[in-house]
Amino acid sequence: MLRNCIVIVTLSIFLSLSVNGQKNEPEINLRYNQNIGLSYEETIAAYRQMDQYFDEARMLDMGMTDAGLPLNLFLISGDCVFDPEKIKESGRAIILINNGIHPGEPEGIDASVKFAADILKNRNGMKQYLDNVVIAIIPVYNIGGLIDHSKYFRIDQNGPEEKGIRRNPRFLDLNRDFVKQESREARAFASLYQYLNPDVFLDTHTTDGSDHQYTLTLIATQPENMTSAMETFFREKMVPSLYDRMRDESSNEMIPYVEYSDHGPVNSILGFEENPWFSTGYCSLFNSFAFMTETLIYKTFPERVEATYQFIQQLVRYTSENSEEIIYLRREADIYTAKAKDIVISWKTDTTRWEPLTFKGYRWEDTIMPISKRKTGYYNHNKPYTDTLKYFNHFTPLVTIKLPRAYIVPFAWEEVIEKLQHNGVIMYQLSKDTSIISETYYIDSYEPVKRPTQGHYINTNVKVHTVIQEISYHAGDYVIPMNQNSNKYIAYMLEPQSESGFFAWNFFDSFLEGQDWYSVWGFESHLKTLLDSDTELRADFEKQKAVDKDFEFDHVAQLQWLYEHTPAFELEKRRMLYPVGRIIGEL
Ligand SMILES: [Zn+2]
Numbered sequence: 141m142l143r144n145c146i147v148i149v150t151l152s153i154f155l156s157l158s159v160n161g162q163k164n165e166p167e168i169n170l171r172y173n174q175n176i177g178l179s180y181e182e183t184i185a186a187y188r189q190m191d192q193y194f195d196e197a198r199m200l201d202m203g204m205t206d207a208g209l210p211l212n213l214f215l216i217s218g219d220c221v222f223d224p225e226k227i228k229e230s231g232r233a234i235i236l237i238n239n240g241i242h243p244g245e246p247e248g249i250d251a252s253v254k255f256a257a258d259i260l261k262n263r264n265g266m267k268q269y270l271d272n273v274v275i276a277i278i279p280v281y282n283i284g285g286l287i288d289h290s291k292y293f294r295i296d297q298n299g300p301e302e303k304g305i306r307r308n309p310r311f312l313d314l315n316r317d318f319v320k321q322e323s324r325e326a327r328a329f330a331s332l333y334q335y336l337n338p339d340v341f342l343d344t345h346t347t348d349g350s351d352h353q354y355t356l357t358l359i360a361t362q363p364e365n366m367t368s369a370m371e372t373f374f375r376e377k378m379v380p381s382l383y384d385r386m387r388d389e390s391s392n393e394m395i396p397y398v399e400y401s402d403h404g405p406v407n408s409i410l411g412f413e414e415n416p417w418f419s420t421g422y423c424s425l426f427n428s429f430a431f432m433t434e435t436l437i438y439k440t441f442p443e444r445v446e447a448t449y450q451f452i453q454q455l456v457r458y459t460s461e462n463s464e465e466i467i468y469l470r471r472e473a474d475i476y477t478a479k480a481k482d483i484v485i486s487w488k489t490d491t492t493r494w495e496p497l498t499f500k501g502y503r504w505e506d507t508i509m510p511i512s513k514r515k516t517g518y519y520n521h522n523k524p525y526t527d528t529l530k531y532f533n534h535f536t537p538l539v540t541i542k543l544p545r546a547y548i549v550p551f552a553w554e555e556v557i558e559k560l561q562h563n564g565v566i567m568y569q570l571s572k573d574t575s576i577i578s579e580t581y582y583i584d585s586y587e588p589v590k591r592p593t594q595g596h597y598i599n600t601n602v603k604v605h606t607v608i609q610e611i612s613y614h615a616g617d618y619v620i621p622m623n624q625n626s627n628k629y630i631a632y633m634l635e636p637q638s639e640s641g642f643f644a645w646n647f648f649d650s651f652l653e654g655q656d657w658y659s660v661w662g663f664e665s666h667l668k669t670l671l672d673s674d675t676e677l678r679a680d681f682e683k684q685k686a687v688d689k690d691f692e693f694d695h696v697a698q699l700q701w702l703y704e705h706t707p708a709f710e711l712e713k714r715r716m717l718y719p720v721g722r723i724i725g726e727l
Pocket of ligand 1: 346
């Protein structure tokens with residue numbers, strides 16, 4: 141490893157000297173204390189400077205974004221080894237920090253630059269964290285949203301002076317795009333995530349909603365999605381330690397994310413039900429320990445940057461001190477996932493279980509707003525209080541899916557197959573046409589939403605029933621064995637009842653339309669030939685007319701009955717038959 145480092149150092153100095161003629165320690169000009177956030181150009185320039193000066197730093201391009209600019213990844217590795225495989229062999233944990241997914245919420249951008257510079261300069265001996273941890277930072281995820289900035293955007297937010305916008309250039313909220321991956325950013329992220337396979341993940345945000353005394357609120361991914369060993373470690377050690385350290389060492393006490401409902405008194409706090417469309421949800425599908433920081437918009441920008449910086453530092457330090465246990469738990473979880481028998485795709489809050497939580501709020505009092513004269517309430521900062529609230533942070537399964545031995549996705553569903561492959565899913569193609577006994581879903585009912593979300597009229601309230609039947613598959617159809625690290629991603633995306641699976645996002649909607657049906661005139665002109673050639677059908681038809689007097693005189697019903705009793709109707713039976721098969725027997 142030392143040798144590697146020396147080779148890279150020599151090369152780096154040569155490049156640096158040849159470009160600049162000298163090698164000065166980079167001065168990173170942060171102005172968050174003056175309420176000014178870094179622009180996109182300043183952010184990238186800062187990382188490039190660090191990349192050029194520090195041998196332990198490397199800036200990579202990881203694919204394209206919808207802004208037409210590459211998604212960057214900045215790596216900090218103590219021994220100058222940047223290959224994730226080699227990093228894992230050396231027993232170090234990888235932490236991935238994502239910033240600027242909602243660029244109007246920019247404090248993570250500034251905090252990460254500051255943190256990277258501090259650790260590389262070994263401020264307060266911080267470099268020791270790198271003994272056990274490699275840090276990966278996405279400087280800005282939604283680049284288009286940061287470039288498009290104004291002092292009028294996020295008009296309700298307390299700084300910085302200029303803010304970016306939430307949506308990317310394709311109007312997608314990128315924190316809803318992690319599993320369906322329609323933005324270039326999400327596809328680049330999937331490549332990046334599969335390349336790094338990070339043990340710990342953080343996504344930095346800012347939130348509105350109820351006002352209180354805390355600067356930073358925390359979403360720790362839903363523990364029930366973990367293996368029980370991971371869940372115990374997460375609930376009992378990792379998360380409580382982060383809260384303790386932020387309070388005792390950083391003097392910046394934090395609180396679980398206060399679920400946004402409406403302004404008003406905070407009476408209880410609900411745990412966060414994870415959805416794989418979020419970054420944290422996506423990373424949880426692959427067993428990362430995932431977090432989202434949500435600083436409060438009413439606090440000043442410098443306060444929010446400092447709080448985010450402190451959390452990053454505590455998270456890196458905790459991961460470094462507990463890297464062995466984190467890596468071990470995750471490895472065990474991957475093994476468990478590959479052998480899992482079932483998966484929960486939907487949860488509900490357990491209203492019978494809660495923990496007492498100390499909450500420091502501000503009293504909610506009536507007021508009349510000065511401009512609109514609206515009678516409303518406000519949080520009176522002159523009346524802080526401390527109370528004990530109920531924190532409901534347990535969930536019970538709502539929909540549990542028994543995993544099949546394999547899924548089969550017909551060749552025709554190209555986009556679905558590409559997305560699965562892009563996420564590291566291993567599959568093979570049938571070499572010849574084959575009939576396979578499969579468990580199949582029929583969609584009994586579903587409700588597309590009335591207004592689009594992310595460009596989709598999402599299918600909700602999906603009700604299904606299953607039928608085990610022989611299905612003819614064709615050469616080229618894809619078989620996906622369910623013995624992989626990606627099991628949770630595969631099942632979640634292919635099960636039709638998943639809230640943000642491929643069916644919900646309309647990727648399969650064309651099968652809902654059915655097949656050909658018939659024209660009345662055309663069908664009637666063929667009827668005589670049909671009945672003459674099929675005596676059994678004629679006999680059944682006469683019998684039906686004899687027992688049902690209405691039927692005898694209802695020509696439309698007769699045509700329909702005849703159609704439904706010919707092999708042509710087999711085509712119509714495919715209507716509502718979900719195209720993805722589940723193989724439950726031997727392959
Ligand atoms: Zn956000």
